[in-house]
Amino acid sequence: MAISQRIVADISRSSWIRKMFEEGAKRKAMYGADKVFDFSLGNPNLEPPAKFHEEIRKLVDDPAPGRHGYMPNAGYPETRQAVAEHVNSYTKAHLNGEDVIMTAGAGGGLNVILKTLLDPGDEVIIPKPYFVEYDFYIDNHQGKPVQVPVGEDFSLDLEAIAAAIGERTKAVLINYPNNPTGRVCSLQELNGLALLLSEHSSRLGRSIYLISDEPYRKIVFDDLEVPSVLDAYRDSLVVTSFSKDLSLPGERIGYIAVNPGITDKELISAGLVLANRILGFVNAPALMQRAIPNLLNQTVDVDAYRRKRDILCEGLAACGYRFVVPKGTFYLFPRTPIDDDVAFVRVLREENILVVPGSGFGGPGHMRIAFCVDDRVVENALPGFERAIKKV
Amino acid sequence: MAISQRIVADISRSSWIRKMFEEGAKRKAMYGADKVFDFSLGNPNLEPPAKFHEEIRKLVDDPAPGRHGYMPNAGYPETRQAVAEHVNSYTKAHLNGEDVIMTAGAGGGLNVILKTLLDPGDEVIIPKPYFVEYDFYIDNHQGKPVQVPVGEDFSLDLEAIAAAIGERTKAVLINYPNNPTGRVCSLQELNGLALLLSEHSSRLGRSIYLISDEPYRKIVFDDLEVPSVLDAYRDSLVVTSFSKDLSLPGERIGYIAVNPGITDKELISAGLVLANRILGFVNAPALMQRAIPNLLNQTVDVDAYRRKRDILCEGLAACGYRFVVPKGTFYLFPRTPIDDDVAFVRVLREENILVVPGSGFGGPGHMRIAFCVDDRVVENALPGFERAIKKV
Structure with missing residues (x-):
């Protein structure tokens, strides 16, 4: 092997994440991106505050060398x-x-x-x-x-x-x-x-x-x-x-x-x-x-994340998921209805719902739902979450 | 020691550079920045091409999420x-x-x-x-x-x-x-x-x-x-x-x-x-x-660096410095007139000229002159370079 043995091990260690994303991408290509409910990534869906753009514009126009x-x-x-x-x-x-x-x-x-x-x-x-x-x-x-x-x-x-x-x-x-x-x-x-x-x-x-x-x-x-x-x-x-x-x-x-x-x-x-x-x-x-x-006193509209949290928590509680209500971030970490979180994540995937197994965070028996997505994605995914919990 | 022994060694290894910069800063404070000829840093003095600013402006105005x-x-x-x-x-x-x-x-x-x-x-x-x-x-x-x-x-x-x-x-x-x-x-x-x-x-x-x-x-x-x-x-x-x-x-x-x-x-x-x-x-x-x-086909005005190189090389050759004329970059790496490059850099510093000893690049007996500075800095430094070589 000509390259670092450590990085080769790291590649194989992180390959399951890649596979998961590839699986998700495949489903999006197959069913259309709007038919796949992707809660796998902590990539904020809110745009930066308007003042950010103002600042950049001001700075670009600044002629100082x-x-x-x-x-x-x-x-x-x-x-x-x-x-x-x-x-x-x-x-x-x-x-x-x-x-x-x-x-x-x-x-x-x-x-x-x-x-x-x-x-x-x-x-x-x-x-x-x-x-x-x-x-x-x-x-x-x-x-x-x-x-x-x-x-x-x-x-x-x-x-x-x-x-x-x-x-x-x-x-x-x-x-x-x-x-x-x-x-x-x-x-x-x-x-x-x-x-x-x-x-x-x-x-x-x-x-x-x-x-x-x-x-x-x-x-x-x-x-x-x-x-x-x-x-x-x-x-x-x-x-x-x-x-x-x-x-x-x-x-x-x-x-x-x-x-x-x-x-x-x-x-x-x-x-x-x-x-x-x-x-x-x-x-x-x-x-x-x-x-x-x-920009130090600016933030995105945090209440938008609060709203998503509430829709998600209410919906999941209603169909029997157990979780600690998050006080911050845009993540929910419910228990999976079966102990094998990787298996349950596969069940959700059949519903075109993408989440990350808790094992990926040292928390088996859980799953991470990143709800930094459109409200509609949260709302429209709820029936799939319900079908999944009934299946197992 | 509570912190990494390696980083402590690295700090002391790189402390001579810091000392050099501190010395330079002190001289600028003492004599005025325009009286100190700072050739120590590879920080380009030319501004980015106008098209760079245009592109950033365009991108900031792009409403895509x-x-x-x-x-x-x-x-x-x-x-x-x-x-x-x-x-x-x-x-x-x-x-x-x-x-x-x-x-x-x-x-x-x-x-x-x-x-x-x-x-x-x-x-x-x-x-x-x-x-x-x-x-x-x-x-x-x-x-x-x-x-x-x-x-x-x-x-x-x-x-x-x-x-x-x-x-x-x-x-x-x-x-x-x-x-x-x-x-x-x-x-x-x-x-x-x-x-x-x-x-x-x-x-x-x-x-x-x-x-x-x-x-x-x-x-x-x-x-x-x-x-x-x-x-x-x-x-x-x-x-x-x-x-x-x-x-x-x-x-x-x-x-x-x-x-x-x-x-x-x-x-x-x-x-x-x-x-x-x-x-x-x-x-x-x-x-x-x-x-x-x-921006891939844009560059700064490379001819401006060529001009600085020519002024510098001509001036230094005229007073007896020996060097290979650089074909590119904005660096000149002349031999120091005495073998001890660190000592000669100190002589130049007395003339308010700041350069880096070749030893800092694994090239003792030389010095690095970064000529990414105003033409006037190059021109006005030449008498100091001449006095320095005459001193040793």
């Missing part, structure tokens, strides 16, 4: 400063511009953080179910993901986390509002986790870092407050993007916010900036960085 | 197809859209290629001097850079390359037009290299890949033709960006073109697409991808 050239690897100072102030507005943290690093989305930012923190063999604890790309991200930097269970309602299991902490534990990685469950962590849970990590950090004589991946922070319903790790735990880093709240996933723009009180702060900041450069990101896309300062 | 959402990880099919046809126009290759993967610049693309090809401990041969970020890129994927010397005129030393090929050689990485020397490889040299690699691949019973990093392909002077590895060697990959020819380095847009005849083609393509995804790039920025098809 060098607007598309290199800037410092961490991003434009003005953008970093604006983001810092924005973070300060929803936390009690006092970030400066230097505590912010602009990144190519949250996926880019996570790789930058992991490259900065991990030595080969270091472990990262992740409550499951979770976004499985994390496994790849950790493996890129020769770390080891350590999965821990959560409660029935997807709440953090602090005992399980405590039991998983060992000599090689470098960080805990959480993601609220959560993909795939839609759960939002409570302040109490977060404080409990922080206390636990503080105790173990003291015991180990070094910091266990808490990484919070939060691209769905603003996609929450019912006026819910999302607590911040920056308020709960000193050795914390936030990584996020504008992919969901501004519907810009294709543009790859996000940021890392470092807790100003973090241990080894200067070294970590220097490491993050260097990692952003040497991983080949170099910097977050320039034009998007310029647009962000005037 | 989903323009900023996810697309396939390899990029938009239309963009890949347009790029394939463009590559076919300057090579004899017959690429299809599937042979092209859109990337976050060439730096992103190189990481994607190296992730796809390298097993831990695999070696990548690089003729030096070279763009030292390559060392980091190779190390990211646990490979090992193996530097080989070039001739006095920076021509490839095939014997040195042959001697460096061993059991762990996975690839040879070349970069023409070259940063830092400005050299363009001849067709004859390239064919010689191809023959050599074919022989050694046969001997080893597996392919040695040839990776060509060519963001400066269109920045060439005197109607020079730049030969393509796609025409010379089957197991080749091109990686490039629009950073220099469209002056868009901050936007992170480029591509990988895979030789359609490459060994293990399907596996390599799948690996590249997966690597683009799991390294956290996910996809090249959407808006820029949309703009590219109508």
Whole structure:
């Protein structure tokens, strides 16, 4: 074999997802795209706010030179400063511009953080179910993901986390509002986790870092407050993007916010900036960085997602599906009526309904329904969901 | 130490560059930016072509939905197809859209290629001097850079390359037009290299890949033709960006073109697409991808760089500097009048002239002058260059 054995293994590991998408594409070609109910992808169906287009137009007409050239690897100072102030507005943290690093989305930012923190063999604890790309991200930097269970309602299991902490534990990685469950962590849970990590950090004589991946922070319903790790735990880093709240996933723009009180702060900041450069990101896309300062208070119409959630939850509950109602994101993670989630996903596929088996997120016996689709898709899929549950 | 030991080492390894920039910034603050002649950065000073702005404007006004959402990880099919046809126009290759993967610049693309090809401990041969970020890129994927010397005129030393090929050689990485020397490889040299690699691949019973990093392909002077590895060697990959020819380095847009005849083609393509995804790039920025098809025949005013080269070369030759006249790029790589290039760079700094020591590129006894600056900066720096050479 002439190419990397690791990537060959990765290809085969992720081939079932590809097969699923190919199957979906085949069905769309066969029955027409409008006859297939595709809930498989977390690609927001809402358009970016009108102000996004205004900003880009303004920036393109700006005759100032060098607007598309290199800037410092961490991003434009003005953008970093604006983001810092924005973070300060929803936390009690006092970030400066230097505590912010602009990144190519949250996926880019996570790789930058992991490259900065991990030595080969270091472990990262992740409550499951979770976004499985994390496994790849950790493996890129020769770390080891350590999965821990959560409660029935997807709440953090602090005992399980405590039991998983060992000599090689470098960080805990959480993601609220959560993909795939839609759960939002409570302040109490977060404080409990922080206390636990503080105790173990003291015991180990070094910091266990808490990484919070939060691209769905603003996609929450019912006026819910999302607590911040920056308020709960000193050795914390936030990584996020504008992919969901501004519907810009294709543009790859996000940021890392470092807790100003973090241990080894200067070294970590220097490491993050260097990692952003040497991983080949170099910097977050320039034009998007310029647009962000005037878009920080914009979001897509979150109530539209709330409406989809309500239609979906009501419809599925009516025909007997069991689930925890999501407080945020555009995902629902119901139990599958039979234990074999992959088999049930096949049953749904016969109804031209495409969802992802929970096994793909470390949550077997469940399925992920991404409801970032037209209301009609949700409504029209309900009879198929009902037929499927009756079949098994 | 709580953070990665590797990144700590990397920080200290690259700290001399940071110090140099800090020194430069200090001088600019002290003497005024216009009194400091900064030739240290490869950040193009020419603006993108007017058509770039037109395209972006058109795209922002396009009301079609989903323009900023996810697309396939390899990029938009239309963009890949347009790029394939463009590559076919300057090579004899017959690429299809599937042979092209859109990337976050060439730096992103190189990481994607190296992730796809390298097993831990695999070696990548690089003729030096070279763009030292390559060392980091190779190390990211646990490979090992193996530097080989070039001739006095920076021509490839095939014997040195042959001697460096061993059991762990996975690839040879070349970069023409070259940063830092400005050299363009001849067709004859390239064919010689191809023959050599074919022989050694046969001997080893597996392919040695040839990776060509060519963001400066269109920045060439005197109607020079730049030969393509796609025409010379089957197991080749091109990686490039629009950073220099469209002056868009901050936007992170480029591509990988895979030789359609490459060994293990399907596996390599799948690996590249997966690597683009799991390294956290996910996809090249959407808006820029949309703009590219109508910009493939655009370039900045290359003759402006030619003019700067001529002013610089004439001026430096007149006061006794020795160098190979660059055929492309916006770099000149003269010998330093004393062997200690770091010391001579300090002498130039006293004249408020900022350049990078050749040691930073694996080419001690030289210095890199990036002449992507205003003509006046070049002209006004010449007296300082003259005083410096007289001082040593």
